Amino acid sequence: MQNLDKLYIFTNSRKIREFNAKFQNELVPKAMTIAQFEQKAVLVPGRFEADEAYALVLMQRACASVREASERLRIPSEFFAFLKNNDYLFSFFKELAISKKSVADLKFSDIYADYEEHLGILEAVLARYKELLAAENLYDGIVLPEIYELNGGFVKEFGEINLEVDGFLSEFEWELFSEIAKLTTLKIIFQTSKFNKKLILKLAEISGIDASEFSLYGEFELNLSSRELKKTGVLRKNPLVLKRSFSARSLQAAYAMAKASEFVADGIKPKNIAVILPDESFAEILRLHDRGKMFNFAMGESFTRTRFFQILKCIVTAINDKIRVNLSEDNYPNFNEFEFNLNEFGVSGELFAKFKNGFEAPCSFEDFRALMEEILALESDHAAAQKTREELFYAQSLARYFSFTLRQICEIFLIKLARLRLDHVGGGKIGVMGVLESRGLKFEGVIVLDFNDDLVPKRSVNEMFLSSRVRQKAGLIGYVDRENLQRFYYESLIGGAKKAAICYAANEEKIASRFLGEFNAVEDARYGDESYAALFNG
Structure with missing residues (x-):
């Protein structure tokens, strides 16, 4: 009965399945993803959530009402064209909202006025969009952080909430969980690394604990309600990883199959092996050659x-x-x-x-x-x-x-x-997934494909809209922050594995990711390209 009033919050549903599997012949504690929890933990009295289609309609009306949006920013005024070019608007405005920033903050940070005119137009579009939502008593993810109320009744159902943090939380989420810590015991579970110092500084800020207490490469539990920090484990630093380059990209599929077979022969169970794809489209190549049905594709199959x-x-x-x-x-x-x-x-x-x-x-x-x-x-x-x-x-x-x-x-x-x-059905036990899907998970065998500089790190559409200088000065997640977060994900995966291998394309157009230098990587020269190519014909 001791676990019944505890809630565990994880980054993704795969981590919940892994957590639930630990409990045999006993009651399983309540577990949710962070997205599921936030849906229940916030209320917007007097408003209803706008469905995706109607939010598009209102955003297009907002753009159409600001003449300069079409003239200067080339935002289509005709609805059909707008439908095919709207993603960056919603993404940009939502990032501002969850960062607890305004367009005015960006304008203030743009010391060279590079974006002043464009930001002024976007500010007018956003204001009009908010007016249209309010006029119909609606809300969405863009206005939620401004108008939400904490659902205290729901939070108080739990005597203890355990939040596992695998990357960044937004300013909106930090605000939300800081308020929750006043109503019930909130424990934050996390790891430290030289690549997630931004997280360490934030936890030090909200807890009042000196940042020096958060030693690097440790596992920690922070009780945000009592402001107590407890070290629960030590992480492995600079682990050994095999590396292999291929002139033909498709040969990496053969490498993945060969290394997975080697890992199994060395005693690692297939379910404890993961193939990580920085570019998830490579799954199609892997699927094409997986005649033995070794792999299970966590990202599913493209429609x-x-x-x-x-x-x-x-x-x-x-x-x-x-x-x-x-x-x-x-x-x-x-x-x-x-x-x-x-x-x-x-x-x-x-x-x-x-x-x-x-x-x-x-x-x-x-x-x-x-x-x-x-x-x-x-x-x-x-x-x-x-x-x-x-x-x-x-x-x-x-x-x-x-x-x-x-x-x-x-x-x-x-x-x-x-x-x-x-959903992918009928596959094997070796999981194939993107790096985000792997957050917080541990595997005994890890194989990373496509570890090339154009894919690792990935850039987001929002980073292409504003310079890193403006983003950093305004307090938004910048390019370097996102790079370090991706470094942290790969470091955690490889550091937690008994065996790890990385491969990449190397030719006139492709080079290895500069992240490769962060690992203790040794050349995997056991077989030549011809041997791997032969696997496709075997």
Whole structure:
């Protein structure tokens, strides 16, 4: 019974599954992801959360009401074009919100006035967007940090809350958890490294404990309610890691299979091995060569691989590019690539004609849904069909506010579907994941692919919008901060492993990441490229 009033908060659901597996024949304590917890811990009285589609509508209206947004920032005023170019606006405004910063803070930090005009326009767009939300008693992630209230009743349900921090928390989250620490016992679990000094300084600031108490390469528990710091373990520094370069990128897939087999032969269980992909698109190459079903892909499979997506994409591309399509049996010997693919998918000439004849005409949602159902009749994957029908609600929401041609609504739907993933089923026990998915996890065997300078570290779209100088002066997470955070993730993975290997492409266009110099790396020269290439033919 001692665990029933405790709550454990983790970065991701995979960590929760790992945590739950530790409890045998006893009650499992309550556990949530940090996102799930924040949804329950905050309230916005008198307002309702805006759905994604309507938030887009309001943002477009805000941009349209600020004339300079279109003229100077090239933000499309026409809704269809805006839909395809809106991500950076929401991302930028949300980052400001969770950082507890305003556009005015950025303008003040821009000492050379490089961005003054652009920031002034964005400030007007944001103000108008907030007005539109307030007028309809709505909120979203952009205004939440300004207007939320702490759900004290929910927080007090727990006698102790344990928060595991694997990277940065936003200023909004630090504010939230500092308030929670006044209502119940809050313990923060974390590790220290030369790469997460920003976290150490923040914890020292909010706890009042001198930063020198947070010794490097330790595991700690900070009771934020009582301001007590306890060291619970020591981390391994400068671990040994194998490194291997390949002139052909695809050979890294063979290396991953070979190293995984070696790790298993050395006594590591497959479930305790992870393959880390800085570029998750490499999963397609890995999947192509994984004939023995060694791997389980945590990121799932891209929806673009589904029959439904490929049919709709093929139809839309053929009509847009004015490709001749004649699916009659008499034309079979003369089929072009599009005709052959559509025929193989089971698309009839009548269905293609429905799209082509109405492509540039206004299309009601009911007519669009009827066409999608005809394609879904050709989709054998139940999960893909279910996911498609769920996404039709998004198209239906947009159709309430705007009229679209069949071409426009098809292209919007394809953009939306291309971002989806389906769970990977039928794979092996060796996990394949991106570095963010691996946060806070420990594996006995770690294999990192694509460790190249153009991929490690990754840059965010927001860092491309403002210079590092302005970001740092304004108190936003800067490029160096994000680089160090990624260094910390890789260091934690490799430091926690018994065996680790890194490979990368090395040719005229590719060089190893400069992060490689942070590790005690030795050349893995056991086999030549020919031996790895032979695995593809074995």
